[in-house]
Amino acid sequence: MLPADELIQRYITVPHGTADPNVRKEPFIRDKGTPVWVVVGYYLGGHSPAQTAEAFALTEEEVQAALCYYQRHEMEIKQRIEGNELVLG
8 A cells, every 4th residue: 555645645635725616625535526524434434445435436545545634634524524414413
């Protein structure tokens, strides 16, 4: 498996400072558009990396990249997951 920095760089897109309303403002899986918090939330719900990859049509490396990003930005991702749970709950 690739080192965390390389996984994140290769598979995660983090938009910065754009005023374009059509550009997603949260980190997501490059070329797939799946938000990192969705992938991490599903994984934290008790699913394996393989199950998570299958559920979102991702590769296991893309899932690992999302998990690496989560390790470095845990508060940001947890807040997004919890905020969504409040809306859906």
